[in-house]
Amino acid sequence: MTASLFTSVRVIDGSGDAPFAAEVLVKGNRIAEVARSPETIDAPDATVIDGGGATLMPGLTDAHAHLSFLNAASLGDLTKLTPEAHVLETAKVARLLLDHGYTSMFSGSSARPHTDIAIRDAINAGDIPGPRLLAATQQLTVTGGFGDLGRKGTFASVALDGADAFRHACREAARDGVDIFKIVPSAPGSGPDVLAEDTAMTDAEVAAVCEVARQRNRQVAAHARSAEAVKMCLRHGVDMIYHATLADDEAKDMLEAAKDRVFVAPAMGLPYARLRDAESYGIATDDFTRARATKEIETVSATMAELHQRGVRVLPGGDYGFKWNPHGKNARDLSMFVECFGFTPLQAIRAATAWGSQLISAGLGLGAELGQVKEGYLADLILVDGDPSLEIDILQDRDRLLAIMKDGAFHKAPPTEPLVSRQAAE
Ligand SMILES: [Zn+2]
Structure with a gap:
């Protein structure tokens, strides 16, 4: 030995x-x-x-990784490559993340149905270098929900309607070997507030996903910005709640009550980088996007500081994989936790190591050993x-x-x- x-x-x-x-x-x-x-x-x-x-x-551990989002300039760019070229490029990302000290990643969704699975299996077989990876589905959204671009196609998403459709998709994904069902319970709304969100999935749909997850021993991760979406996730046993931006007092109380079971990852890397770095990557930011990102950062910062105070495990992982927020910058999340959420550096490191590993270990079938x-x-x-x-x-x-x-x-x-x-x- x-x-x-x-x-x-x-x-x-x-x-x-x-x-x-x-x-x-x-x-x-x-x-x-x-x-x-x-x-x-x-x-x-x-x-x-x-x-x-x-x-x-x-x-380090990243709780919201998209290895197959190849630093795309726009959502529509995510699936431009052929599937064959796509998987080869994703293998380079896997190596890059390990080069940056990331030894575990929890996927926040795969650009194509089987990309995460193929990369995870190649890493585990020792064929390519990369972190311990839990593989996700594409985003499972609803017709007209976030990710469903209608006639322009989809952005790495599948639009489904009704509990049976979600159940079928999750059973298929479990059969094919994913570890994580990624769902999108909330969608941008049309109110006067730049952060307005609709709640797009129904209780029956979220319940069906969570039921299959329990039966097949998988995890569920949810894009949930609206307060109602957060509560819906908590009612049905979603494991990882992304964003939680607009969590109200009732949602925060529910998160605190479930703190030994649930994880939250704000995934603030995108708006943070949009304000600071987008121009240097040649990406223009219009007034609406700027206003939305500014308010998102303010709101998420206040919400995460409070959830952390209440003992909820808030994890780094910031949607890296876009042109202005590229792979490899992931550890900027730890600095952001210190700057924006009031974590000490040691608390940010705990979130990216001991706590992140609790999330990963559940999916890997490990006990307290990572x-x-x-x-x-x-x-x-x-x-x-x-x-x-x-x-x-x-x-x-x-x-x-x-x-x-x-x-x-x-x-x-x-x-x-x-x-x-x-x-x-x-
Ligand atoms: Zn994401």
């Missing part, structure tokens, strides 16, 4: 606790021992990696040049990731020269 011994590292274990100096032994694909300084580990057969004071922490630097846990680890508990932004810089390990194997091996002298020379 291969063994690696990390010495002279500061450990952020993912639990939210402060960093501590330690040595960490990995044997096979598991963390075998964590010894806090001044304790040391005696492992004569292990390859020693002298961290030189770098930070060892769990690999997402922390803890004895017995799976060895998904990143070695960071610097201390992200002091500078959360450094997680966005792949060059600061000195080593990336997934399941006990290095995806990025540590530098061969001693890290201690490398850091001293800088």
Whole structure:
């Protein structure tokens, strides 16, 4: 069995606790021992990696990933490639995400019915590098709902109507091997408020999806911006609620009551990047889009700060995969959690590691064994040049990731020269 011994590292274990100096032994694909300084580990057969004071922490998790959204400029662009070219391009994204320290991804939907499945299976077979991936369906929406563009086709979505149609689609998807049913209970409304949302799915439709999920041991993720959509999801047992932008007091109370079961991911990356970065990618932003993004950020920030205070697990994952919000920038979500939602850096890291892994583990059939630097846990680890508990932004810089390990194997091996002298020379 291969063994690696990390010495002279500061450990952020993912639990939210402060960093501590330690040595960490990995044997096979598991963390075998964590010894806090001044304790040391005696492992004569292990390859020693002298961290030189770098930070060892769990690999990152993204709770709203679209690997097959290939940095599209518009929703209509998502399925322009042939299916064959599409899957090859998606494989490059899988590698890129692991290059950025993301060892687990929960899909927020697949551009085509089987792309996530094919990529997940190729990763698990060792054919291509990539994170642990839970595969989703395309967006299951309703006629005229978000994602159904009518005569212009669809944007990576299937429009369905009635409980039987949703039940059939979910049974088919379970048969074909998806892990996550992605539904779209809310849709942009037409009121005077720029954030106005209709609730587009019915209770019977959401209930049918959740019933198949329970029978087939799958998870349900929902695009739910309106308060009623959030409540509908909670009534029927949806696992992951995206956005929750307009959650009212009753919806927040319901989320708090279900906090040990449900997860929330605001997926604020798109509006955030739209205001800051779209122009630099040559994308014009009209007044309506600007006003909507501004209000979305204000509203989501207040909602997520409150939900976090109430103990709801709010997870990073920001709809990366669009031209102005490209893959690889995912760790910007952690900085956003600190800047906009009042998280401390350690709380943001906990959300992206220990909490994100709770979501992923349910889908992978794992117990409490992923997402922390803890004895017995799976060895998904990143070695960071610097201390992200002091500078959360450094997680966005792949060059600061000195080593990336997934399941006990290095995806990025540590530098061969001693890290201690490398850091001293800088
Ligand atoms: Zn999304």
